[in-house]
Amino acid sequence: MRHGSPNFVGREEELADIHAKLQEGQGVIVCAVEGMGGVGKTELALQYATRYQQEYVARYWLSLREMGLAQAVVTLASPYLDLPEAMQSASLDEQAAWCWQNWLPQTGKLLVILDDVPKAESIPDVAMPIDPRVRVLVTTRERELNVGFESVPLDVLSEEKALELLRKIVGASKVDKELVTVKEICKTLGYLPLGIELIGEYLSKNRHLSFAKLQERLNLADESIARERKYRFYAHRGVEAAIQLSWDDISTGSQGVAMLLGLFAPVEILWELVAKIGASAEITEDELDEARGQLDSLHLIQPIDEECSFYKIHTLVRDFFRAKLSKAEENHQFRRAFVTSLIALAKEIPETPTRDLIARVAFTIPHLDMLSREMLDDIPNPEEDLTWAFIGNARFYEGQGFYALAEDPYQRCLKAMQELLGERHPSVATIINNLAGLYDSQGRYEESEPLLKQALSLRQEFLGERHPDVATIINNLAVLYSSQGRYEKAEPLYKQALALRQELLGERHPSVATSINNLAELNRLQGRYEEAEPLYKQALALYQELLGERHPYVATIINNLAGLYGSQGRYEEAEPLYKQALALRQELLGDHHPDVASSISNLAGLYYSQGRYEEAEPLLKQALALMQELLGERHPNVATIINSLALLYRSQGRYEEAEPLLKQALALMQELLGERHPNVATSIHNLAFLYSSQERYEEAEHLYVKALEIMEVLLGMEHPSTKTVRNNLQSLRDIQN
Template structure:
């Protein structure tokens, strides 16, 4: 094996073997394919001057260790133990009469330390014993745990193997993807690197495709070349460990392979095997999988399979009787996780669930056929809520799209979950400012809900609300109002007055009245919504922050600045604490507080908040979102008020272009910006 990226390990190994005056025994431990034997070989080469008594290399799995020692002594040291001695006496004779100087005794691929220990009786302190092993051999043995290569070292290893065609490495993205797929395992990297060297016309992209298609059975990973230290392919190297596992150990490894190639919280594994006793499961995990370096501990109750070991266990899973049961069990566990993710998760809720997200994605992408019809929507809904709730709309979008197509294919066009999927995708488009894409989906969802569920159903009220909110955003106030009123009446009748959906309906209708300047009608609705949210959700909830912000906006519009200020500040503080500093709701809150300061003439306080809001919106929503246009317009108004006309004009032009593209030329926001631009140009002309 080409030797790179192990300098620190060589130093640590030498230190372990020199630490005391007694017999130094150390082990290089790790999973198959890490290059344990190669490291021992390199250490022996590098330190040969320090071992005047020579190097004795023993294969633990070959002939009896004692026989190998005696044979070595006869061949290399010209020692001939008396024939009348028994085996143990002959070995002791060899140890006593070994040539002078420190001796390095390497025992390769140890599976049972007791078999080695038996022959070390009477060895003097000048003998340094180095073992390689796939197991943990006990607390008394100093251990150097070998890990995979660092990404830079993995790239260096591939470069060293492709010296005749170095240009193939320059396509960094493909190379990094290849190294990542191989899990930075030295054996896998060397096998693939040598295969690529033998096939100069094979691109790295094509190699990647072949690996993804044939996995561990791809020829590049199967057969080592004659001059390699390793004499087994990846699958064969792992097979040695597999043969030492009991049935329960094998089953647990196969179950773990169904999870994504990411850290796994142990609690999820336990839920997949409810019939197993906790202690029994932990013993299987620790005594075999951890002990044999087949599973890595990543933190408290967090574990992970190496990517290629995951591939190996998945290969073994195909022949396992419990395979389908394990797949269904994992899907049930992940569906339960998805159902617990709120629409707008707080930072705390995100932290709780974040470790499960890759595994939820694995179910959605590769195991969805094992999710029941009644739950098929949930993996996608959970993933969408996780990302959309953080304002990560581009990451949420493919899950919403995949949800709709999966539900349509599985359940047909006439199913309530299709209506929910249409609604969710439309809501996402609405958040992204893609109003033209959102509207037909909202209309389809409403029509489907009415046809399948009847006019008197909470889902119909939700669909009415969503469509009405879009119409309000588009400035179609006359179309929005009857829908809001219908939704509110339905929610109250079906759910009672004390329900969060009623609070949402009250809030949405109030927003419309506020936009229309009907402040007397908006005020009591905003107050009712706020009181309901607080009573039902507590004071620390994103919906409460939104309600505080909306009420503050109403007071600001009415010129009630003293009443608006504390509400704005409360809303901003709540958003930051619950959702984090980088969230679209925080940007909205900053923008609104800046507007308050602007209308009070506190330009020095308004300016930094407008700039923060603009930067956040551009970063989170993209440059062409209507909220970005709103921020550009507001900042331009501030500059205009300060007489900074040259700075204001380009901002207004940008805002006008965005509004025209997203809302059309006749929308109130577009008209407002056009008026602002006209006023600015009048002021510029008057200066000339």
């Protein structure tokens, strides 16, 4: 939570009014009279959060200057919450609602501050935390937001309070000595807290300066500014004059750093990022350190944490810095450094970012997003680098399952690349492929397939049939078909992609390992275990060599290999691998992640296969609870675990507990996967087996026949699962005869 200014005065009545209104209703709007900036709306919210912090178990700050509420909520939550797969295809508003539901404390009140809301549409109802424990404090320049909250209009300071603020900063004796002049200065500043604080801090650093001399300088600055442009509010001209005084008081090097700061998005700024971009702009470390001290001491930037790692800049000050840069000879140099540095950081974000990387790059994302909206013309080599202005953000969100947030930069990237390069270009094909992959992850197969085919056609046209990028799309199309259970269409594409990658990239390459793993997984799904095992081992060895021992891909293959051994009854080999995969996933992804729940479920399934029911049951219940929490009640993975728990009960003779679970799992599978899918056939078979165990032969036979029909078509006559169903059906008929 951000800290307020130590110079706060003059708003005691407003603070009390806000608190009283928040006890009566959910929200309060602090709005500026006449929509004026600089009256202290944000500062008032900060002071309220600090003064009444004991009233709330948690306080969240969301700035809505550059984004809507839903995006702000999801972005803020992303380092702390793993979005469940069931929510990954939901709308952005629905994802925000899920974040609130899983973010709220169990007991006590929560304070949510929505800062600088531009319009009512920025606060959609579905993205709001509608809960009696939540209190919402909104700041805005708009007089009428019409969101059903109580309003606290905020005017400029009274003359008395303005003088009180100056006394607090520079001392009462200095103010009272030249009281008439001080009053004139306050009037020039429009009694805006921002202007008065700037003047006060300026005088604190120039103690020898009288208010009379200050007024002369302020008037000169004001006259100069008045000639340059017109202002909607006279007070803003006075504030800019105050900023100009501080500007003239700092070194040329500090002015350069200030102009660079004007390029950043209007959010909290990590100084480490400023230093990185500053080095690229040929600003020395000494200049950065000097500027940091001078700008802070004059209140032009303000630290928001005790370590001074992050700084905030008032909107009016930021606008001043940007205006100075636009006229400076450093403009091109600084903009180029800003863009190239952020593009370089975007290129470091992989397709599967770990939690540590997400935490490290999170504070870069708002600035990269602003770059993609406002600074595309400053990219030196747009044909190569323009896409990275968008892809960095898309990967950041997609890697966490925030697909609704990832879709927007991909869509904007596609439009920008088509405008730059035309409809038919290899780079355009890359973005189409990325967008198709996003839809595939969301289960939007009907939208994904034509995009993949379009991307493949484009790449083959411009790159030829034999190119790594062509192999990538062929592989992705195979993944799509495999996800749909269309194995006969997936297999030749997997083999084609693997052969191309081996030829073009060599035998030792991560993409080759991916293709080998995909082919192994397809063989396992088809029951061709002897073909799958050496492929899994080959892919695992490659990943370990190329990516290291501790990587999510490595954990996935270890888990898959354990599953293969479990299917073959090689339980002693499977168990340590399942445990190894689980430990890796917990380390890399955290305890609350769908892959972790899958690993727990897989280990439970192994114990079940060994008849270790007492060990299996608590693990299945743990995995089910975790899956339901992360993915929601209606998800194929949830249905799979419900089915596994039902099988456990059936094996223990607990038929009354097993039957409703089997029916629930089957209904979920049919709803989510369709009537003709291998997993649906398996669920039908399991229910048939239960009926057979209960001597409900007619019901069992009907289901066996239905399951066998689906499996023979989808998996083939010789698949182990098909043979199992056929044998069970024959045994049932033998019993009846």
